[in-house]
Amino acid sequence: MTGTELTGTTMAPPAASPASPASPASRRDSARIRARTVRQAKSVSLNGLGLLIALATLFPIFWMVSTAFKPSQEIYSLTPSLLPAHPTVGNFDQVISGQVTGGIGPIWLFFRNSLAVTLSTVVFASILSLLASVAVARFRFRLRTTLLVLLLIVQMIPGQALIIALFLDFKSLNLLGSLLGLIVVYSAQALPVTIWMLRNFVATIPRELEEAAAIDGATAQRIFWRILFPLVAPGLVATSIFAFITAYNEFIVALTFLGQAQSAYTLPIYVTYFFGRGGAAWGPIMAASTMYTIPVMIFFLIVRRRLVGGLVAGAVKG
Amino acid sequence: MAQSIRSDHAPRSVPRLSGPGTARERLGTFVRRHKLAPYLLLAPALIGIALVLLWPLAQVAIYSFQNYGLAQITGVLPAQWVGFANFSTTFTDPEFWLSLRNSLLFAIVAVPLTLLVGTIVGLLLNRLGKKMSIFVSTAALLAWATPPVSASVLFYWMFNPDGGIVDWALARMPHWLVGGTDWAGYNWATNGPVQAYTMIAILVVWQAFPFVAVTLLAGLKTIPAELTEAARVDGASPWRVFRRITFPLLKPIYLVLLLLSVIWDFNIFTQSYIIISLGNQNEYNLSMYIYDKAFGFPPSYGLGGALALIFALILLVVTVGYVRASIRQGALT
Structure with a gap:
């Protein structure tokens, strides 16, 4: 390296200096300026790329919301505009009142169904996986490792492979058109992953804490509620998120189980139902999708830190 | 192996056994002595996974060798084994x-x-x-x-x-x-x-x-x-x-x-x-x-x-x- 000023700016193009400098001092200056320009150009191009990616990623969501607020003549206009020229809540009105082509009731009914299924799944999956994760993280027993590997494999069994047997089983149990059937299936489907996630959390809690409490005479219940539970609570948040997403988004089981039982439809089934029936009523369809999507987006934004940490731990570590 | 497990736990279970003990305490002792705790903790989750994920997979495997269809689901005809026909x-x-x-x-x-x-x-x-x-x-x-x-x-x-x-x-x-x-x-x-x-x-x-x-x-x-x-x-x-x-x-x-x-x-x-x-x-x-x-x-x-x-x-x-x-x-x- 000749010019010491060049250190750290090796990305600078070697040739193509525009003006021939007169003195060594001004040459140093021009090199410094050039280095700064390159740095700025790089920063601008990086930020430009970031902006482009972010806008491209946001566009479909923007388009959904924008369409939802457009009156129908604007939706089918030959020159679509980005924003509605005459924004209207008419599409939302139709969806909320249930007075929409192909509609089967006000959207709140399906919100209620989805909420009932999702919350029950979160509660069941959390309780069952907490118990199981304590077992695999704290006890040594026969087939423990086999069990953990089995859970990893079971987690990957696709719903499509099981749906035939599940349909026939739940039909004979008379649980097809009911929310209870969905809750049972979703809770079990979430378990392999939630057990793994919680196991990773329990395993990080030092065993000495519990041992010290045990020596001081605390009962097993007390140790669990006073020591283990508060420490594993962040893990429970992560598993709850996973169970929530599993249940709120699930499609194939709900599609197959609910069939014609329209009053038990969950939101995804409701949205696809009148997507299929409503002809080309894109305004109300986008309004319904928006209402279905926005809550989960807000939820993701609230829990974003835990989501990234927890789900990555769950996915990469098992 | 079994010897060492028993001797590990003897000191802890003995004082409890010496008392008269309610049914609840005796159950606790039983769980501890047979090291049942992990299995009891696992049981609910494993039963769920077995019934909803593993058993259906086994059933699917069984159906794949049967002519299970409309007549079978309505109970008109029993399912028959059809070998590898499917x-x-x-x-x-x-x-x-x-x-x-x-x-x-x-x-x-x-x-x-x-x-x-x-x-x-x-x-x-x-x-x-x-x-x-x-x-x-x-x-x-x-x-x-x-x-x-x-x-x-x-x-x-x-x-x-x-x-x-x-x-x-x-x-x-x-x-x-x-x-x-x-x-x-x-x-x-x-x-x-x-x-x-x-x-x-x-x-x-x-x-x-x-x-x-x-x-x-x-x-x-x-x-x-x-x-x-x-x-x-x-x-x-x-x-x-x-x-x-x-x-x-x-x-x-x-x-x-x-x-x-x-x-x-x-x-x-x-x-x-x-x-x-x-x-x-x-x-x-x-x-x-x-x-x-x-x-x-x-x-x-x-x-x-x-x-x-x-x-x-x-x-x-x-x-x-x-x-x-x-x-x-x-x-x-």
């Missing part, structure tokens, strides 16, 4: 091979595309300033949060021949860029598997790249900055830095992401069911073919069972790879 019907059906081909080709295109976009965004997030990085990751988070059903309906609308924004934009672009097709009113969903799966691939990449980017970012943060900095000072190009330093260090994460993506993309049902819809046989993927065979008319749970079994076996191969990669990464420690 499998030979499947393997001689050209639609099966077509749907398998569609599934495979889709995964071959969508998986590398997801990993590529995810890598670019992950590397970018690692280099960007704080504000911009939050903006980009928030956008990615929102795409990730969109439920598959919403996303599918939304992309169907964007690619719709009547009023869809994609056809409108393509029709206004110069021909040298977008080819000579008349894009106005172009139907992506029904014009053939290539068109339909192009649309689904864009949708799937849009939904899946955030997970890849965020996972890689977590990995990138563990790489000491001095390492890549030093290489860059020594004049290595960004591509070389990635290939020689970043990628080798992130290889285990890449392996897991690759296998997960293969499993997910080979599996897709929600997106293809909504966008392609039942009836377009030449655009079926394996999932839709199975669903149609099992629940179409007349329903054939035996044929569907055979297909589901084949499907599960194909996925098992990938899953074993995924499990091995996870274990090698220290999942079991």
